[in-house]
Amino acid sequence: MDSAKTIQIEGRVDDPLRFGIHGVKSDIIESHPLESAYLSAKVRQEDIKKKILANTYGGAFPMKMELDRQILSKFQRPPGVIPSSFLGLESFTGTLDGIGFEDYLNDPRDSESYRPIDMHHGMEVRLGLSKGPPCPSFM
Template identity: 75%
Template sequence: MESPKTIPHEIGGLRNDPLRNGLHGVKSDIIGSHPLQSSYQSAKVRQEDMKKKILANTYGAAFPLKMELDCQIISKFQRPPGAIPSSFLGLEAMNGTLEDFGFQDYLNDPRELESFRPVDMHHGMEVRLGMSKGPACPSFI
């Protein structure tokens, strides 16, 4: 029997490769997220569920499904890896989060860190096309 001519790889190209991705920390596996963060996430999920129920009661059961399908389509359009990151403006407009101004908008911009290194556009496109493994944007040393 002849073996297949393809190289097996994991879905998404993510693999435990410490030379590319850095050493894996065990602390994040042991300690969960901050209690406020988990509370914020659960409140966000409840709010989205309530919004879907209201839309289903108002416009019919197919409307929330159509909106979810539209959001999935819009979220797939991205800029190629490079100097300008994807903004997902259409997705924010569709979800209604365009006017929201959270702490992530003015704090902890990864491009301002000392350990930031510019994105390698060629590596990002190779990952996107399935020719290479690893994250598309290894931006931290």
């Protein structure tokens, strides 16, 4: 969630048969102003929380919390039918208690053009044995 693994693709990136048709609109238009304001407020709030914890418990406590957050954000299920829920990370950050719009709106698995993930290819990409995205999830 917080740190997504990026996949370096060698060769042609604009292969429409493998990666889908590339839209130029997403490269030109920035995100919605409210989305950028929401993300910057979230970052500011986390920084303030880290400063309060450092002043209260010492400088090592926020570093330990960040290390725990990094460990919990990397724990995932193998690619397949059941997606990773990041339950440990959600309970650690406190987002488990709240229900946001991302919990019930625009779930890609509810789309009619969704294709199931090929678990074997997804694991090959995760382990670095194959190139490309784990799966073209939309037709």
